Amino acid sequence: MNLAQYKNEFSRNFQLAYPVILGMLGHTMISIVDNIMVGKLGTTELAAVSLGNSLIFIAMSVGIGFSTAITPIVAQADASDNKEEVRSAFHHGLFLCLALGIMLFLIVFVSKPLMYLMHQPEEVINMASPFINWVAFSLIPMVVFQGYKQFADGLSLTKYSMYAVIFSNVIHIFLNYMLIYGIWIFPKLGILGAALGTVISRLSMVAYMHYILSRNETLTMYFQDFSFNQIKKSMLKKITALGLPSSMQMFFEVALFTAAVWLSGSIGKTSQAANQIALSLASMTFMIAMGLSVTAMIRVGNQKGLKDYKYLQTVAKSIFVLALVVEIVFAGLFVLFHQQLPHLFLNMENITDLADNSEVIAIASKLLLVAALFQISDGIQVVVLGALRGLQDVKFPTIITFIAYWIVGFPISFYLGEYTDLKATGIWIGLLAGLSTAALFLCLRFNYLARKLIHNNGQ
Template sequence: MNFSQYTKEFSENIKLAYPVILGMLGHTLIGIVDNIMVGKLGSTELAAVSLGNSFIFVAMSLGIGFSTAITPIIAEADAENDDKKIRSAFHHGLLLCTILGVALFVLIVLAKPLMYLMHQPKEVVDLANPYIDWVAFSLIPVIVYQGYKQFADGLSETKYSMYAIFMANVVHIFFNYVLIYGVWIFPKLGILGAALGTVISRIMMVVFMHYILKYNKRMKIYFKDFSFKQIKKSMIRKIVNLGFPSAMQMLFEVALFTAAIWLSGTISKNSQAANQIALTLATMTFMFAMGLSVTAMIRVGNQKGLNDYKNLVVVAKSIFLLAIIVEIVFALFFILFHTYLPHLFLDMENSNQILDNKEVISIAAQLLLVAAVFQISDGIQVVVLGALRGLQDVKIPMYITFVAYWIVGFPISFYLGLYTNLKAAGIWIGLLAGLTSAALFLYIRFHNLTKKLIKINNRLTN
């Protein structure tokens, strides 16, 4: 096949991916706004929010991972023009997302005592406790929103979730500002105000998403006739069988990066600060690969519904190629500006911080060179994972990601970070090894599976 067969798919890929990318950057912005506004209250408050959000982030990754099961089922049904199956997947998915949201809320509230076992300062934990209660409650609307989002994504309507996220950011900034600092008629609530701002914005996000989809000309037919009598074990089983391994895949990766934060903290506070800087930058660029991963899930799901496995491979490989090009651009950006970018995150005017800043910049610059390479591995593994989800193949990829991140990646991070002079850079070399292993073996899985499906399809059609 010539190169142009892949590049001609780029415009369709970008059309689907850019709203997802902007929406994900909007999600990230909510956390950044919290950090900036709470940071002005003091370092204890910022530490409390950071500790609380680390709990919430793990739970949210489970909910988001699980909800991705809805998209490939709906994308396949959309290609088959099966409105009944689309409605069923949407209603069952929304019900399961609601139950999961409530379960995660309860789980996080019950897990709060773990904070006292994490050797955190008592004043930080005391502040984090009420913050977690409210932000944990916001998991319910977030996971319900994911049900709506994955439904719309499955129908190739990716822009509505982008609108909802933008609206949520406006609401979040307003309520954060007035409730944290006590503006006008609003009480001054400190970090509790940040928590309430998050809850209000996420509830509004769900309400907005519900009404924008319910009154959409194409999608309103799927909002009719919801009844518990129509809930079927077969569809619940199908979503759970796809959702659980997807949730585990996301959890394995999130846990690996959380472990990297913990390992950096055991080396020194400057290593942890440098890790946070590099991780923030890498997360921003990762959103582009995530957008293409959702595109792969939708488009591969469509081709599966059409039983066109030859074109499915062309479409998938066009997305892989686009992801590689995008990530190479980011890799070059990181290499060119690796000594400059860390300055953006530090107070360079503070004379008391000169020595610390110098060390943080030196470490972060090294990490960005490693991040430049792992951008490419991370981009490939996440888009191939999206394509496999589109094929509704999730169990084997779950095992692949566990082995790649925790049998290959983590031991290398642990050894190089704590037992060699590489320190923080060694931790990131371990991350690179884990992501590269995942990219390689997930691609082999995709290649072998599609080859097998093409053979079976040829046999049936001949």
């Protein structure tokens, strides 16, 4: 494929990707706003939010991963002009997302004792517990929102979720500021205020998403006759067959990063706070790759529906190259500003916490150098996963991600973090190893399937 073909595809990719990227950044901003605002209260508060969000993110990854099954089904049916299939996928997907959201809330709620088993600082656990209760409840509207989002994404209507997330972030920032610090008529609730801000903003997000989608005249047919009588086992099985492995893929990765949080906590609260700062910054750049991953899922799903497998390969490769270029640029920025970026999260004017904060910044600066490398691998693996989901190939990639993250990545993180002087930096070297392994073998998997489709269909 020549450079001109890449350029043409880049334009189409960005049109689909930028609303998704902004929407994903909006999701990340909820935790980043929590970290920045709570970080001003003290190192213990920041570590508590980090610990609490680590449990929440595991559950959220399962919900988001499962919901991605809706997009390729809708994209393929839409390209084939099968409106009944689109409608069925939407209704069944929403039903499953609601059930899953409730289940995830209950699981997180009863899983809080795990924090004691992971040898986390007691003062951090005591502060994190009430925070977890409220943010866990926000998983219900969050996963339901994903059902709406994946449906719209499958129809290439990626801007709707962006509008909803921006709307919810405005509410979240306002409520956080008022409730954390006790501004105006609002009580001063500390990190509990951050939790309440998250709950209310996510409820408003799903309400807004329903409103703007249901008022679109071209989508009216999909919002009629919601009924449990129309729930069919065949579609439930189809979505679950795609959604369960996809949720496991995200679970394996997020659980690895959560393990990094817990390993950092076992080293000390400064390492844990530094880990959260570096992870927050890396998560922002990762959202660019996530947006491109959704684009890959949509466009590959469309071409599968049209059965144009040669162009499918062209589209996918253009997205892979785009992701690689973007992540290399961000890696350079992390290297250039690795000493300045951590200052955004801490109040260095607080004399009481000056020693702890200085140590946090020193550790976080080193972690950002490792993050500069691993985000390249992270970006590639998530974009290729999106293309594989577009092909509805999910089982083999699940095995790849498990081996990469838990057979390769975690043992390295554990050994270097617990038994060497590298400590927190060693933990992140393990993350880099796991992500790089995943990126390599997922690329090989997609290459194999794309060539097989082209060969079998004589293209």
